[in-house]
Amino acid sequence: MHKFNRLVLNEWLKLSKKRTFFIAYGLLIVMPLAIGYMVHSVAGDMFASGPQFAAEMLLPTGIGQILSILVIIGTAGIVTKEYSQGTIKFLLIRARSRTAILASKFVTVLLYALSLTVVTAVAVYASGMLWFGNGGASLGIGDVLTSVLYNSVYMVMFATMAFMIGILTTSTGVTIGISMFGLTISNLVIFRDFYKYVLFPNLNLAAYEGGGAPLPGMTLGFSILMLAVYFLLFLLAGFMVFRRRDVA
Amino acid sequence: MNQTKYQPEAAGNGKTPIVLQMQGVSKIIKGKAIVNELSFDICKGEIVGLLGPNGAGKTTTIRMMTGLIRMTEGDVLIEGHSIRNDFNKAIANIGAIIENPEFYSHMTGYDNLKQYQRMSDGITDDRMDEVVRLVGLQEAMGKKVKAYSLGMRQRLGIAQALLHSPKLLILDEPTNGLDPAGIREMRDYMRRIAEVEGISILISSHMLAEIEQICHRAVVIQNGKLIAVTPLGEEAQAGGAIPLAIRVGKLEAALVVIHKQSEVQIIRTDEANSEILVSMPDDQVPELIAAFSEAGVRVYRIMDNKQSLEEEFLKWTGGNRIA
Known part of the structure; x- marks a missing residue:
């Protein structure tokens, strides 16, 4: 375990020593404050309370979407940059298996996503309290955390997808491109029966709130199952290819 | 072609322990043999040149030795450990620079070396300092690698290869892109390393003069096949x-x-x-x-x-x- 932790530390340092590392954090602190201010000054009665603002903003339809985009951008380079910089050669000729190395990269992606989520949640909550106050209190901290959970599912699925695409394509640009395209079309709904087996309509579990469903015939349990299947599929494909690929 | 043709018993001369054994290694891509049943040994303390024209399969051979490329057939044993079945133990005895040494350019030389320290077992900070001194990079360790010259990157490359005290150092075209002064410096380093660290070195190159000047033995390959194993320098004349x-x-x-x-x-x-x-x-x-x-x-x-x-x-x- 100590060995694996050191691999994760390596990956985290590679990520965090980039000069652009803090931009994502800065963006996710400034944006909720700015959006809160704008909404407050244009339509002050749109949100009844701070927690309501936070619970809605943190969903994949709000600032949660930007959070996911930033996580995709961060994830896209973690494998592909090793190839494009040529550092993959030194990385793989160590007494560590390729599985361990890739797993440490995935854990780092999750840590990165977690850290961004915490920062965002705090910033959004603070912004909500600042501009809308604690008044009304129809919604509480529990609802905010539920939104964070919904968005985390959405975000981790896209991060895992980007992680796999990065391994398959070894190109940062293509990875970001495909993932962003996926993110964009994920909001489209095709009213055909097969579409419920596609990843996209299952991504936003918040759609089941209040008894709704993204498509007729879909349930929360079905979506969770579909997400688990896709998650494992992405990881399996990524690890199999990374383990077997010749580094030429 | 005649008396220099490879014979398994000729390489080891019985007494010197063998560090690396290539056992009928082949790489076949789409029916074409890039490397074809290559076998040779490297003994302890020996400097061996891997010679061949461009496209002979030198880099492929080295990438198979280091596990970057899977071999289709055969096996490579390093200190008796198979690179196929016992990768972690086998690779722990190898230090390598494959083609140009590439580092994380946004980090300092020290940060880069630290990365490789964390990926091997039991490398002390003293060992890191020792290696840095050996390649003469003390002054540059705090600088970002993007500010390094190619010569400095080569030296940092040697440092990362030596960090875990390997038994075999593999250098793929080590003087590629270096100016004459850099080539000479590189040669001096290799000699010093072989003496100071007492390890075997495998150098691949298509530059004959380079190989002739520092190697004890040359393994010549063409079209992926072993053509000759020939002693060089003083050994050849003895x-x-x-x-x-x-x-x-x-x-x-x-x-x-x-x-x-x-x-x-x-x-x-x-x-x-x-x-x-x-x-x-x-x-x-x-x-x-x-x-x-x-x-x-x-x-x-x-x-x-x-x-x-x-x-x-x-x-x-x-x-x-x-x-």
Whole structure:
């Protein structure tokens, strides 16, 4: 375990020593404050309370979407940059298996996503309290955390997808491109029966709130199952290819 | 091609322990053998050159040794551990620079080296300092790698390769892109490393002079096949025939003299320079010179024939494909 932790530390340092590392954090602190201010000054009665603002903003339809985009951008380079910089050669000729190395990269992606989520949640909550106050209190901290959970599912699925695409394509640009395209079309709904087996309509579990469903015939349990299947599929494909690929 | 053809028992000479064993390694891509049943050994403390024209399969061979590429057939044993089945133990004995050394350019030399320290077991900070001193990078460790010259990156490359005290150092085209001063510096480093660290070195190159100057033995491959294993430098001359170039006044008269000396073999004559290239035992040289002066042949120069490896190489590889 100590060995694996050191691999994760390596990956985290590679990520965090980039000069652009803090931009994502800065963006996710400034944006909720700015959006809160704008909404407050244009339509002050749109949100009844701070927690309501936070619970809605943190969903994949709000600032949660930007959070996911930033996580995709961060994830896209973690494998592909090793190839494009040529550092993959030194990385793989160590007494560590390729599985361990890739797993440490995935854990780092999750840590990165977690850290961004915490920062965002705090910033959004603070912004909500600042501009809308604690008044009304129809919604509480529990609802905010539920939104964070919904968005985390959405975000981790896209991060895992980007992680796999990065391994398959070894190109940062293509990875970001495909993932962003996926993110964009994920909001489209095709009213055909097969579409419920596609990843996209299952991504936003918040759609089941209040008894709704993204498509007729879909349930929360079905979506969770579909997400688990896709998650494992992405990881399996990524690890199999990374383990077997010749580094030429 | 004849006496230098690879024989398994010839490589190890019984006493010296073998560090690396290539056992019939092949790489077949789409039905084409890039590397074809390659077998050779590297002994402890030996510097071996892997020679071959461009596209001969040198880099593929090295990438298979280091596990970057899977081999289709055969196996590589390092200190007895299979790179296929026991990768972590096998690779722990190898330090390598494959093609250009590439680092995380946004981090300092120290941060980069730390990365590799964390990926191996039991590398102390003292060991890190020692390696940095060995390659002479003390002053540059705090600088970002993007500010490094190619020579400095090569040195950092050597540092990361030596960090875990490997038994075998593998260098793929180590002087690629270096200027003459850098090449010389590199050569000095390699010699020092071999002496100070006492490890075996495998150098792949298509630059013959480079190989000839520092290697004990050359493994020549072409089209993925082993063509020859030949001793180099002092080892080649110990007890055996040495190649000489003799510049004389009159070629015909000199050839008559040489033909009388039974132990002198004529490789070829160079009429333009009035030179004869011969191969002869060391102790016969004074006799030959005496015979020349007796016969009144004027001798202008007697030189070590530095061209020998190049000529042999061209002979082996068919001549026209050297890079």
